[in-house]
Amino acid sequence: MPTSHERSSPERRWSIRAPQNFAGGISLIALAALALWLMSDLPRGTLRSMGPAMLPDWLAIGVGLAGLALVASSFKPGEALERWSLRGVFFILLAIVGFAVTIRPFALGPIAIPGLGLAVAGPLAIIVSGFATPEARLRELVILALGLTPFCMLLFGDLLNLPIPIFPQSLTGLFPADWSQKAVLRATAALMIVGAAAVFFLGRGHKADQVDVAVQGGRG
Amino acid sequence: MGDFFSNLSLGFGVALSLQNLGLAFLGCLVGTLIGVLPGVGPIATIAMLLPITFGLDPVGALIMLAGIYYGAQYGGSTTAILVNIPGEATSVVTALDGHQMARQGRAGVALGIAAIGSFFAGTVATLVIAALGAPLTKLALIFGPAEYFSLMVMGLVFAVVLARGSILKAIAMILVGVLLSTVGTDLETGQERMTFGLSFLSDGIDFAVLAMGIFGIAEVMRNLDNTEARDIVHKAIGRLLPNKEDFKQSYASVIRGTVIGSILGILPGNGAVLGPFASYTVEKKLAKDPRRFGRGAIEGVAGPESANNAGAQTSFIPLLTLGIPPNAVMALMVGAMTIHGIVPGPQVMTRNPNLFWGMIASMWVGNLMLLVINLPMVGMWVRLLKVPYRLMFPAILMFCAIGIYSINSLPTDVMFIALFGLVGYLLIKLGFEPAPMLLGFVLGKLMEENLRRALIISRGSLATFIERPVSAGLLAVALVLLVLALLPSIRKGRDEVFTE
Amino acid sequence: MKKIALTLAAIGLATAAQAQTYPQRPITMIVPFAAGGPTDVIARIVGDHMSRTLGQQIVIENVAGAGGTTGITRAAQAQADGYTIMMGHMGTHGAAPALYPNLKYDPTKDFAPIGLAAGTPIVIVAKKDFPANDLKGFVDYMKTNGEKVNMAHAGVGSVSHMTGIFFNAVVKTKPTMVAYRGTGPALNDLMANTVDYMTDQIVNVAPQIQGGNIKAFAIATAERSPALPNLPTTKEAGLDGFEVSAWNAVFAPKGTSPEIAKKLSDALVKALDDESTRKRLLDLGGVIPSGAERSPEALQKLVESEVARWTPVLKAAGATAE
Structure with missing residues (x-):
């Protein structure tokens, strides 16, 4: 998976590292952890008869990996966090x-x-x-x-x-x-x-x- | 061929009676007015307005309902363009470039090309239904769970292509969307997933609620942040209708969109939903300068809107010829028919030819009405953008709340638009785009269901997806698209998008 | 003490007076499913005639969710003043206690029954290429091939799911179950020969049977249906113990005054006697309850017997929507 520089918002672009990617990555990891925890008591089943937890678990792991990649990419220069209202x-x-x-x-x-x-x-x-x-x-x-x-x-x-x-x-x-x-x-x-x-x-x-x-x- | 014309003339004989013309007009008008409420898409509109057709005779009632359907569909696109709140899955795509056009003062052009493209698509689709309805039905039967799963995988790849900016973030958003779609009662086992034990989550998250939150409410919150960006929308109005240049730019997109939408609309299980996405992807891939997409490209409105309307229309084919509703809107039409004592099925064509051909003809009449009603209204909608934002957003907010409440009469739905609004706001602040997430959400449910169905039927053999030729073909297309999207050269092109 | 008694008497008088003038404003009938489904259609047809009798409009409010239990929960908790009533059915007032362990109402205790409206019979249908031509051949095939056979249903808690489980229990077979979201997609795959059989309401499958796209083995009622006169009943076809139809009935919240309940019940009976209303219901393949089945008492008995019938069947099949 390629790590990319993030410049998603055209309005602001001052370059320090990439706190935006860092925060985004952490949020994804937290979401993945939450999903895995919520699904922990449901059966995954087998391919022949998939349980309710199989697909969500895979997805959560995918989300978590994407989050890790984002955190890793945040050590390169990137977008700062925007102002909040x-x-x-x-x-x-x-x-x-x-x-x-x-x-x-x-x-x-x-x-x-x-x-x-x-x-x-x-x-x-x-x-x-x-x-x-x-x-x-x-x-x-x-x-x-x-x-x-x-x-x-x-x-x-x-x-x-x-x-x-x-x-x-x-x-x-x-x-x-x-x-x-x-x-x-x-x-x-x-x-x-x-x-x-x-x-x-x-x-x-x-x-x-x-x-x-x-x-x-x-x-x- | 002689049959074709005699059938159509029978149909137009019914549809062009003064009463039925009036009903088609009324249906389109009311449908547009309700459908234009933020977050209220065709399903909600039809469910709300179904009772007002009960007093009519069956043909009139169905003609009016079809009018409501088209009206709501177009009303939903209007909201997507003007305030960036898609009322249903198919207008998510319209919001992408349509709202950007509105921001650039080209709202009238976007609304106009949407109406004209829809009319063209509707005309073609009506002819397709009349000429090929019966033989095309077989297409629906080719698509079993395995094929459908592969189609959805292809759709998710569209979502990657569709996204702007970081591919990593787009993929993350798609995954989150699919994950969100698994919330609620598991279809196969009935066990509740990620519901926190809350009963109103047991049916999963409602699309309208999610879309209104992460698109609409979040957009309002973001606009409150930066005064500069939103003022642009309200100062410039620009031309009201598309000019020659616009037509030249978009006519090919309209034709392609019509073809794509017509084919996907016939598929069972809401295949029509893929039409606009597929059309957008095609347009973006064919464009000389794909960077314009997401920044107000007229092809990005013309193609998907045509696909949307064509699909909306051809999705009547399984209903009219087989009596099988391919999606929720058509299921409502079945309900409407049964209330009027018509049980939809293969016999409707022979037993009630008046109704059958009258309805098909009225589809075209409905499309015409839509054009007649909406072209003059474009000016009115666009002028609404002049209202100062400090007054506009409280009104949007109240309409959102009323709209979402009236769908299920559940206050919890209203609270959830607030929650998703907050989530959407955070996503924007963290540089994520909501559109791929919404696509993941829409396609995710269908994908999981069909994956599990296919595997149950194949008794756990993954080979089923490759052994079946249609499924294998779709997966191959998906793979090619994915490789194209991930190719470094293209990625470089993407990043350049942001050098304004 | 005296004061309380007086107050109570006053309230009693007030409610009696209220019952006399009832209804003064529109009545809301909660339908716990989306508009357009069989229960909604029946509610609208019956409600239409009841409105004319009562002189006030009956407004249908669709509150869908959780197999209908969301809407029924709300209706059960509404004020028992006769202005909120509901259309319950086999699922919400029969199977729900077994399917939903956290159910917030008790079908047998929390309602004032008004009366049975109409039911839709269940038909056993199979794909066109199925290697059996009558119910007996089908049952025999099922007994030897068991798991190889795929049964389609429209989702956990749906009528086709419940009745399918019931059928399997009667025939003592364990097919592979394939879930769909709604009857439409399930029928589509049945017609495409992707799945083998399902049990569903006549209104959903009759057109496909008449069109020759799927085959039907039997109808699970005591008498043949005029909509499909050639289709034998389960009993005629040699299968005992599988008689079921998806019934729909009007309820009011517990505590509704007997006078108001009577007015509603009379209006319902009158609707079921009306020629045009009957015709509309029969066109759907509906079964209209006869005289004795229409009383509130009969409905109460029906609910009790249905809860008793579904609970063991569904629990044994492990079907819960927890």
């Missing part, structure tokens, strides 16, 4: 996990979250993830959230009848009892759009140009 990663992960635990009832050990539906989970995901960039502006994100969410609610819940939870079950009591599910959905969506418009017009005086852009995003 913790802020972006953190808010994005938080937003996705936030969506996952609020879309329907969720319980993990002592923590229990009632299902809040798309009406809450959607805006939550948009606003939290928006803060992944330092350029975030809350007002813009609120408009985006209140504009896009009802669009999705109408598309999935009303037009396509998909079984995606739309709003907190506990809130259905707030609407007149003889309203159908659809009517509640449309009313909620309308309310959110009105909310978006309200926020939009309230702040229009200051930053009209950026607001326009936000609305364009809302159509997507």
Whole structure:
């Protein structure tokens, strides 16, 4: 197997040894070790009747060897490690996990979250993830959230009848009892759009140009 | 030959009725709109939209479903090009060069050539089905487990060729991909592998989840790192449609892609998945300057997209003539047919000629609709790229979450896109490319299953792969390709790619 | 104490009132398999008519995974208010306890049975070139050639896997088992003469039998099927003890009030009596339960007897999906 110099990313190229290859190699070796450990109690079987562990074991060994080769190649000059952005990663992960635990009832050990539906989970995901960039502006994100969410609610819940939870079950009591599910959905969506418009017009005086852009995003 | 024309005219008589035209249009439109959601590919789209066809008569319902299928397929390519999130295995390849084109302000050209290439491929494939559907079925029966294993090995070699940069890292990624594909319940023994005892892992990792994580979410995280790179995408828009030069560059790729895709689409067990990969490999090998690939080569979009659509269409052949669904999408079509009281099988052609030929004709109509709907929409999609990134990515993220949730209604799927997003981000930071891993993942499952099946049937004799001529031939091609890829001179050429 | 009693009474009244006005909003029916499979198709056909009776739509939610147990686990843990029901089948409510030792529900205890919907009979099929022409010849061949024969199935826990194991136990043979991902690829290899035989639901194999691509030996029901009238039953062909059909049945979570369960059950029975619904089910080769088999009590008995039937067969074959 040839050891190669690594220059995978065109943006940066300052040459010290090759910490990137070193870290990559170590990660592969760790992954291989993890796989071998996880597979250790399963039978490998024979060629005639292969067990569940035979192929994964071979693959893990292959991954480990590739990792070793990478580590070896890291003693030649190569790519440095890139800069990390913790802020972006953190808010994005938080937003996705936030969506996952609020879309329907969720319980993990002592923590229990009632299902809040798309009406809450959607805006939550948009606003939290928006803060992944330092350029975030809350007002813009609120408009985006209140504009896009009802669009999705109408598309999935009303037009396509998909079984995606739309709003907190506990809130259905707030609407007149003889309203159908659809009517509640449309009313909620309308309310959110009105909310978006309200926020939009309230702040229009200051930053009209950026607001326009936000609305364009809302159509997507 | 007379039959051929009378059959087709019967078919077009059915497909061109006002109602059916409308249904084809509606299907394509809805399919595109849902399929364009990041991570939502044709399977998910059809599963979601299946119920809305229940109220229709069988012919209309199937025509609409076929429209949804093509629409979703094209919608998936749109997402792959615009935001680098492939919705299904076949659009991974489109993302490679298509997204690069978008970054260079050529998103409209990429979307346009994809639509036009798909239309051409669809037209040819429709004729192939109508003329040769029945005899071609035999091809599916030649492919047993041994042949299929060898085909997959060849596919994995494609993945090496496809990769940019270090071959060592590409091979490592392919191995990791295959390893990931073995997570979940073992098909033969039912034992769970590497699931950490978690029940939602017992069916393995879902392709859409993996692809959305390591392509889409990771891409967002990376874009947040370097502001310079992403701004380029949003400033330049460029031409909307391909011009003469673009056509000149890509027409041969479209034709080759169509041929490759049509043949691979007929194979059982999701052979169509290999079409775009094979086409990409061929284009890269034939190109005068292979270094352009992965950096926005129009042939890298035109060929695979044509192969993709041709394969999508010819994969109807086993379903229509044998009643055997070769992949998950076709299995859904079987479900749709049975709900309407049609049990697919060899008798459909004789018992329901209206339906059979109507559907074939509607395939072409569907492709035409796709062109009609999508060429005007190209401008709209491209304009979306103008939205500032700080607003664009939260929207992408929410669509990703909704899309993945709506496939299986499992919040754990949503959490996994976060996990794989993190993994993908680390991979980028460590200089690994996600595409070969995704290919390894897609082909790995098929490869392992067929390897074990072949060995069980041959009672443990490895010679079975060489004794069977088709299998031996495929392995030989794989070997030649691998040698070519590893040859030092070619490797040198690869490394030069990075001297920008 | 009095307070608690009052509260309980209030809740009782409230649920009674709720049952009277039920259903007020759409009902979710969880189908634990992907859209388009036999169970999904039956759920959609039956659910369609039940919606009309109940005056509220029954929305099908496909929650696939782990042989159907993911969806059933979720449905079992849902609120027992009648707004979440499920379509269970032979696997999830019969074989699952043997296949999945960590199963989070008990098919016999954690559900309020609503009623049997429809079943699809099992057919024994073989490749076209198989050196036997009837069930007796097939069984004799199996007894002498045992391991040389390849049996195809659609994956551990699938109907074809379970019934195949059951068949092998009845015939006392141990063929080599070849697993496929789904019925389609398995049938493809059966037609290509790569594997020798399989047992599967009639809806999957009937077109191939009619088309002459594979041969069928017998149907594992008490009576012949109108879809394949020339095919003898296992009993007619001289094999006792192999009668099995993949049944599908509607369940609600445990604790669903009897009034609500009754409304659902009545709606289901009405659907099974409806001419067009019956026709759609029969076209699939489905078997519609007759009067006595439709009651919730009969379903409860069926589940108990199925768990008792599958557990020893599957355990003896060493089939678990741990």
